[in-house]
Amino acid sequence: MEKEKVTIxxxxxxxxxxxxxxxxxxxxxxxxxxLERLSALAEKGIKVTTNNEEAVSEADIVIISVKPHQVIPLLKSLSRQLADKLVISFAASINIDLIQRVIPRSRIVRAMTNIAVQVKEGYTVYSCGKGIKEEDHAIIxxxxxxxxxxxxxxxxxxxxLTAMAGSSPAYLYTVVEAMIYGALHVGLPRDLALRSAAWSVIGASHLLLSSGKHPAELRDMVVTPGGVTIDAIYALEDGKVRTxxxxxxxxxxxKAKALSKAACIEAEKQIES
Known part of the structure; x- marks a missing residue:
């Protein structure tokens, strides 16, 4: 079966x-x-090029992953090649309506994901524009x-969700790093401290999603009277971690909303120019 062609x-x-x-x-x-920055992708058998027009012309689906200020000029330059294609935009801030105005004959999806895509564990949220076909949903x-x-x-x-799906890995890495430093302070080897913190985050997340319980309920299952965990919780509360x-x-x-508003105002100007 022939594979669909995707251009990024x-x-x-x-x-x-x-x-x-x-x-x-x-x-x-x-x-x-x-092009030299795409060598790692080329080694995986991915076709790489600097020619956007040619790459888009040959594609069934086009994924846009550029900075917000680049979106409208890019779409203007490729409007003919993008006609009648499914276009998925990962560009922050630029809404579906603005994209649709530039490429009215394309079918638009706006999406946001995070860096965990690198290990196929990303969390992607998306919205569909008008005109998305039934077969598009399967491809999406x-x-x-x-x-x-x-x-x-x-x-x-x-x-x-930019502040959640997109940015949350940075928050969690900060927490994991702090846990590692705490373990180092009391003498745990660095590699063991890292694995212990990282796997604890992974396991706790899987349990939260599979159990259907509130996080507070799961937390209370770990806290025992006079035990180790309550001392840690006391320190976290004293440090106003939740706040x-x-x-x-x-x-x-x-910040995400403010950037989006500014990006959309700039995009409006670019559309009209």
């Missing part, structure tokens, strides 16, 4: 990770301005499944 425009960190994640099930072409699901878990959401939530994380999500969400 802007194969940087996320675009390159997507290319690697889906290359077993799709015929993938990746583009970037500097196949692409996102290769990348990890995925979920369709209302577009209004995508900016806030810090709530503020982190709030601040990141507000």
């Amino acid at each position: 425009i802007g194969a940087g960190v996320i675009g390159g990770a997507i290319a690697c994640a889906i290359c077993d099930d799709f015929e993938v072409t990746a583009t970037r301005r500097k 699901g196949k692409i996102f499944e290769d990348m990890g878990e995925y979920e369709e959401v209302e577009e209004q939530y995508l900016d806030v 810090a994380f709530m503020k982190a999500i709030l601040d990141a969400s507000l």
Whole structure:
């Protein structure tokens, strides 16, 4: 069976990770301005090029993974080649309506994922524009499944989810690093401390998703009277860790919304120019 052809425009960190994640099930072409930065993808059998027009012309599905300010000029330059194709945009902030205005004959999906795509464990959220066909949904699901878990959401939530789906790995790495340092402080070997922290996060996450229980309920299953865990919880509460994380999500969400508003205003100007 012939594989669908996917072209990824802007194969940087996320675009390159997507290319690697889906290359077993799709015929993938990746583009970037500097070809030498695509050598790792070429070694995996992914076609690499600097020619966006040619790559898009040959594709069935096009994935856009460039900076927000680059989206509208890029789409304008490729509008003819993108006509009647399924276009999936991973560009932050630029909404479906703006994209559709530039390429009205294309079928648009807007998505957000995270760096865990590199190990096919990403969490991808997406919204579909008008005109998405029944067969498109199957292709969309196949692409996102290769990348990890995925979920369709209302577009209004995508900016806030940038602070969650997109940025959360950074928060968790900060927590894991702090746990490692704490273990080092009391003499645990570094590699053992890292594995203990990382696998604990993985196991706790799987249990949370599979159990259907509230995080507080699972936490209380670990806390015993006069035990070890309650001392740690006391220290975390004294350090206002929950408040810090709530503020982190709030601040990141507000920043994402502000950046989105500014990006959309700039995009409007680019469309009209």
